[in-house]
Amino acid sequence: MASFPDYYGILNVPKNASTEDIRQAYKRESLKTHPDRLLNASNEEKKASTEKFQAVADAYYVLSDPQRRSEYDRLSSSRPSSERTNDPSASSNFFRMFSGMFTSGAGDGQSGTAQEQRPNADRVFGDVFEDLLRPEVERHLPVWSWLGSACGAGLGFITANVPGLVVGAYAGNRLGAIRDAKGKSVAAVFAELGARQKVEILHALALKVLGTLYT
Incomplete structure (x- = not known):
């Protein structure tokens, strides 16, 4: 080789x-x-x-x-x-x-x-994606997506100011969708989202993990 x-x-x-x-x-x-x-x-x-x-x-x-x-x-x-x-x-x-x-x-x-x-790269990422969102998933109890977004944004802002607000809002919003989907995993719901929603969530996670948006 x-x-x-x-x-x-x-x-x-x-x-x-x-x-x-x-x-x-x-x-x-x-x-x-x-x-x-x-x-x-x-x-x-x-x-x-x-x-x-x-x-x-x-x-x-x-x-x-x-x-x-x-x-x-x-x-x-x-x-x-x-x-x-x-x-x-x-x-x-x-x-x-x-x-x-x-x-x-x-x-x-x-x-x-x-x-x-x-x-399988998507499966590998799915496991870590669940881990990245677990704090938001475990500390919010929304039923509807809009409520999850509001709760996530508020808690995120308290704990990490603007980056925390962004991460919390998207994570909470998706948590509401996951709960409404009745048992689907976080990664499965993410895979079904539209392209723009995926970009927004990945950018929000980048703020959380990398401390900055990436290009």
Whole structure:
């Protein structure tokens, strides 16, 4: 293989990062690269963002599991530093060649064949998305979307001023929709939203996690 993915570099973490460090890094990088944040993007821009988003999910999938991480580190140490790269396309090549060593991935939303053992980026993000919104979900009890928005905005402003207001409003609003949907997960409701609503929620979460809106 001509190039080898530097998953630590893709997540912007040191090689001695803890599992929690890796999870927090995934939250940051997935919000930066999520293709749904690009409302008016060209097909090429959307494709590039999707590839980056997938590579971030790949990195998290490999490094968040001790056994997969150990196998990855062993392979990485055997390759010259000149071959290691942050290029997302290298991750695709990596899974084509080495997915068979990740036999522990059967319970992580993977299919049985080696060719299909690459993680599903949307499913990986769905788990973390639930985690990002859990504080808002657990502390609000709205029934209707508008009430959730009002409660979320008020509490958000008290706890974190304007950024908190924005996050709370969108999270609370979506919580109302989730409750009305009778049992759907947060990620499932998000997937059904319109493009502009997805952009607004991702930007609100970026304020919460990154401390700033991203372009």
